[in-house]
Amino acid sequence: MKAPPAWQIRILDTQIMSAPRQRSPSRRPSWIIILVSLVCLSLIGAYIFPPENYPACYFFASSVCNPFMDWLPPAPVREFTDEEIAATAVFANLLLLPPIQVTSPKIAFLFLTPGTLPFERLWEKFFQGHEGRFSIYVHASREKPVHVSPLFMNRDIRSDKVGWGQISMVDAEKRLLANAIQDADNQHFVLLSDSCVPLQNFDFVYRYLMETNISFIDCFDDPGPHGTGRYSENMLPEIEKKDWRKGSQWFTMKRQHALIVLADNLYYAKFKLHCQPGADGRNCYADEHYLPTLFNMVDPHGIANWSVTHVDWSEGKWHPKAYRDQDATYDLFKNITSIEENIHVTSDDKRIVRESPCMWNGMKKPCYLFARKFYPEALDNLMRVFSSYTNV
Numbered sequence: 001m002k003a004p005p006a007w008q009i010r011i012l013d014t015q016i017m018s019a020p021r022q023r024s025p026s027r028r029p030s031w032i033i034i035l036v037s038l039v040c041l042s043l044i045g046a047y048i049f050p051p052e053n054y055p056a057c058y059f060f061a062s063s064v065c066n067p068f069m070d071w072l073p074p075a076p077v078r079e080f081t082d083e084e085i086a087a088t089a090v091f092a093n094l095l096l097l098p099p100i101q102v103t104s105p106k107i108a109f110l111f112l113t114p115g116t117l118p119f120e121r122l123w124e125k126f127f128q129g130h131e132g133r134f135s136i137y138v139h140a141s142r143e144k145p146v147h148v149s150p151l152f153m154n155r156d157i158r159s160d161k162v163g164w165g166q167i168s169m170v171d172a173e174k175r176l177l178a179n180a181i182q183d184a185d186n187q188h189f190v191l192l193s194d195s196c197v198p199l200q201n202f203d204f205v206y207r208y209l210m211e212t213n214i215s216f217i218d219c220f221d222d223p224g225p226h227g228t229g230r231y232s233e234n235m236l237p238e239i240e241k242k243d244w245r246k247g248s249q250w251f252t253m254k255r256q257h258a259l260i261v262l263a264d265n266l267y268y269a270k271f272k273l274h275c276q277p278g279a280d281g282r283n284c285y286a287d288e289h290y291l292p293t294l295f296n297m298v299d300p301h302g303i304a305n306w307s308v309t310h311v312d313w314s315e316g317k318w319h320p321k322a323y324r325d326q327d328a329t330y331d332l333f334k335n336i337t338s339i340e341e342n343i344h345v346t347s348d349d350k351r352i353v354r355e356s357p358c359m360w361n362g363m364k365k366p367c368y369l370f371a372r373k374f375y376p377e378a379l380d381n382l383m384r385v386f387s388s389y390t391n392v
């Protein structure tokens with residue numbers, strides 16, 4: 001940002017000062033033309049060169065200088081690539097699509113597990129009596145699961161290995177979505193792990209997810225080392241540091257958002273290349289950043305910014321608290337389901353705690369429908385507690 005070149009001001013000054021001396025009728029028209037041209041020239045100069053240091057600003061109140069600021073050209077807009085233009089148009093159109101009208105709208109429950117699901121019997125209790133309103137998909141990344149509930153039989157999808165914090169985790173999530181989206185009845189998609197349990201009965205969960213237009217995708221701006229610290233400038237120009245977000249991977253999303261995830265190759269490719277443990281000299285975990293960053297860029301108002309799956313990080317360790325048999329109590333369920341504020345803590349030294357009410361269609365509601373992580377040994381207690389807590 002520069003001041004107008006000195007010669008411009010100097011010429012203008014001399015011209016004004018010398019003007020009275022040139023008062024002869026025959027010369028007047030050309031004098032006016034020259035003066036007008038010079039004024040125009042200096043105005044063009046003031047337009048091209050921001051007038052931060054324009055001499056007049058030293059003499060007038062800032063309000064006098066502000067009109068100058070309004071003439072400034074906007075900050076140069078980056079030229080988008082072909083892929084960005086195409087992606088932006090596709091995403092915008094997907095968001096405008098009205099929901100498909102189906103006779104029996106279902107929620108797809110997507111289980112991401114290494115092998116056998118320890119809580120199948122509990123989930124069976126949760127699903128029983130609601131046939132036609134849900135569908136189940138199981139992605140077992142390590143070994144073929146042994147199913148004990150008929151609801152889960154033949155629900156395994158073709159799977160692949162999943163590495164902790166690697167893009168293969170996102171690939172598995174996309175694989176589950178791609179399978180579940182084949183069924184047009186599936187209107188909402190819930191990602192769950194083998195250590196997740198339901199906290200509410202099916203009707204409550206169904207209404208909570210289906211009677212709103214938002215996806216429950218966790219998303220917050222963490223300026224610390226575990227947030228923006230994981231951003232790589234190799235993601236430029238498409239993903240800027242200001243777009244970078246973090247959040248738990250356990251999402252629920254509406255059909256349009258699932259389509260966007262499946263349609264996106266542009267941003268996904270950036271994460272695949274530049275968000276890996278150890279990539280570009282930093283540890284980046286795609287499953288904690290890809291969806292929050294994508295939806296922050298594509299549809300920030302369409303996501304709730306919190307996850308409906310509760311997890312307890314209060315011990316401040318690398319892994320969240322895992323509940324044992326004796327922890328699975330009625331009081332625990334009551335405590336978790338009575339929470340109506342979601343909390344995010346920044347990972348910098350300030351450890352800023354951001355608390356926001358869980359707003360559902362404009363009303364404050366319990367934040368959580370599911371919880372993790374429970375040890376398999378907790379199954380029997382969980383069955384008892386779930387029945388008494390939800391009257392199922």
Ligand SMILES: *[C@@H]1O[C@H](CO)[C@@H](O)[C@H](O)[C@H]1NC(C)=O
Nearest residue numbers: 098099210211212213214361
């Ligand atoms: C969701 O969106 C549809 C269509 O845009 C609208 O008709 C409906 O009222 C919305 N539902 C809620 C709960 O906001």
Ligand SMILES: *[C@@H]1O[C@H](CO)[C@@H](O)[C@H](O)[C@H]1NC(C)=O
Nearest residue numbers: 214296300301302303304305
């Ligand atoms: C989620 O956060 C974004 C800002 O990051 C905000 O614009 C949006 O309204 C929030 N979503 C809801 C449902 O409040």
Ligand SMILES: *[C@@H]1O[C@H](CO)[C@@H](O)[C@H](O)[C@H]1NC(C)=O
Nearest residue numbers: 327329330331332333334335
């Ligand atoms: C439930 O919350 C109460 C009050 O905060 C606390 O005293 C109690 O220890 C909690 N119980 C469980 C099982 O988390």
